[in-house]
Amino acid sequence: MTIPADTAILSRKARSWTLVAGLALVGLHLVVALLTLVWTPFDPTELAGRRLEAPSLLHLAGTDRLGRDLLTQIMIGSRIALTVGTAAVAIGAVLGTTLGLLAAFASNWLDDALAAALDILIAFPTLLIAMLVVAASDGANLSTAILALGLGLSPIVARLARILAKRVLLMDYITAARTSGTSWPAIVRIHVLPNIWPGLSVNLALQFGLAVIAEASLSYLGLGAPPPNASWGRLLQEAQGTVFSAPIGAITPGIALVSLVIGINLLADGLRERNDPARSER
Amino acid sequence: MSLLDVAQVDFAYGRGRAILSGLSFVVEEGETVGLVGESGSGKTTLLRLALGLQRPSGGTIRFDGAVLDPGDRSSMRQFRRQVQVVFQDPYSSLDPRQKVGAIVAEPLRSLRVSGDHRRMVEQALDAVGLDTGMVDRYPHQFSGGQRQRIAIARAVVCRPRLLLADEAVSALDLSTRLRIVELFKSLGHTMSLLFVSHDIGAVAALCRRVLILEKGRIVEVGDTAQVLSTPQHPYTRRLLDAVPRLAFGETP
Numbered sequence: 001m002t003i004p005a006d007t008a009i010l011s012r013k014a015r016s017w018t019l020v021a022g023l024a025l026v027g028l029h030l031v032v033a034l035l036t037l038v039w040t041p042f043d044p045t046e047l048a049g050r051r052l053e054a055p056s057l058l059h060l061a062g063t064d065r066l067g068r069d070l071l072t073q074i075m076i077g078s079r080i081a082l083t084v085g086t087a088a089v090a091i092g093a094v095l096g097t098t099l100g101l102l103a104a105f106a107s108n109w110l111d112d113a114l115a116a117a118l119d120i121l122i123a124f125p126t127l128l129i130a131m132l133v134v135a136a137s138d139g140a141n142l143s144t145a146i147l148a149l150g151l152g153l154s155p156i157v158a159r160l161a162r163i164l165a166k167r168v169l170l171m172d173y174i175t176a177a178r179t180s181g182t183s184w185p186a187i188v189r190i191h192v193l194p195n196i197w198p199g200l201s202v203n204l205a206l207q208f209g210l211a212v213i214a215e216a217s218l219s220y221l222g223l224g225a226p227p228p229n230a231s232w233g234r235l236l237q238e239a240q241g242t243v244f245s246a247p248i249g250a251i252t253p254g255i256a257l258v259s260l261v262i263g264i265n266l267l268a269d270g271l272r273e274r275n276d277p278a279r280s281e282r
Numbered sequence: 283m284s285l286l287d288v289a290q291v292d293f294a295y296g297r298g299r300a301i302l303s304g305l306s307f308v309v310e311e312g313e314t315v316g317l318v319g320e321s322g323s324g325k326t327t328l329l330r331l332a333l334g335l336q337r338p339s340g341g342t343i344r345f346d347g348a349v350l351d352p353g354d355r356s357s358m359r360q361f362r363r364q365v366q367v368v369f370q371d372p373y374s375s376l377d378p379r380q381k382v383g384a385i386v387a388e389p390l391r392s393l394r395v396s397g398d399h400r401r402m403v404e405q406a407l408d409a410v411g412l413d414t415g416m417v418d419r420y421p422h423q424f425s426g427g428q429r430q431r432i433a434i435a436r437a438v439v440c441r442p443r444l445l446l447a448d449e450a451v452s453a454l455d456l457s458t459r460l461r462i463v464e465l466f467k468s469l470g471h472t473m474s475l476l477f478v479s480h481d482i483g484a485v486a487a488l489c490r491r492v493l494i495l496e497k498g499r500i501v502e503v504g505d506t507a508q509v510l511s512t513p514q515h516p517y518t519r520r521l522l523d524a525v526p527r528l529a530f531g532e533t534p
Binding site: 171172173175176177178179180181182183186190191194195 | 363365367375376378388392433436
């Protein structure tokens, strides 16, 4: 069956739209996060105005219940979200992919045992594992939150990596590589990782979104970045008491959080199409 | 001394039933041998043993007089350079994320073959009738027949002495199959070929000698024309009777 030309063009346009929209949203957050390293409208701890001020030219997003500039807090929240997301996904990716690849090479009872262990770990929500790790550590801080989320994400990544790698290892080009004298580490580097990467990268991007949400949840519960770090979760938690009198305090961090997660998901979808040579030229 | 000498080889997965039992045959230098059998007769298992990917449960496999030992890395490197394989499915035998140049050059890199790899890749592509300008393209940009030629180029790039073909024409359409059989025929002038297939027509066109495999045992060996014209074993007769025949004017 062939795809009608106009449908194929539409589909390609839709794919490029997701990539552009995803890049725009994530890019905006990235630029804002980098900008906070050198400039913010106000000092994040400065009581720059009156309590719960409405948006104005001076305070574009208003002020919080202490009179701090909300836009400044949200901009710094962008940096915290991207830092936590990137670091947690990096930890989850390295740990999970390594574990998944080792499990993919296992056979018989060891394979069954590893698959069962991963399934059991996945049964626990990432946030719950992260909360346990934070609770078991000395105290809530950004590094603990990153490590906790990375550890919580790793079984999800490991299970996917195992499934994808097992599928690749069954291909004739792996046997051809073996008969060509390619060593197992080189086979993993040359054939397995590049072939599992499209599937894995989409999942990692989705995990990035989940990590951002989980970090916000930890901060909301007081288990994330401690004050004065302006995490979006903490801003939401602080705004809940004034949500009816000054809703902007809850709406703006919410919009920031949602826009970053949607942007990451769109970017993941667009990158998946772009990374796959067979799909991109269809 | 035979190039490949399979002597009394047995094989079973774990404690399961025997896949191969007391299998013996040789492939001489420069010879083209066909191995015919139904699906499940043990053809692919035999090739895996002959490639050193698995150890036989019993018996020995010798290549150029030396016993094949998959655990001996240095001897296996020498062996890999001299024995290569072409698989049945041209779609799963090429890494979709590698360009043709990298695919064909893999044995040269992995076996540390000295020389100008790019020139050797171009020579291999040329030998299988492909344009040498295709090195920067991906496998999905080629037809099934072209992909099989790329797989053959990868197999012959380090000039092996023995080429194993595992149902290498079975997944191709008729006209492409004929062209690939012709390609194997031309390659047969420079290297030995063990052509494993259930396609008796292809074996008849390509191989001087044929082995008939039934349930892991060789039941008949001989000159291809003789075996196909006057089969001695009932299984060979059944195989030949099962070949579909179409004649003009014959009602299906």
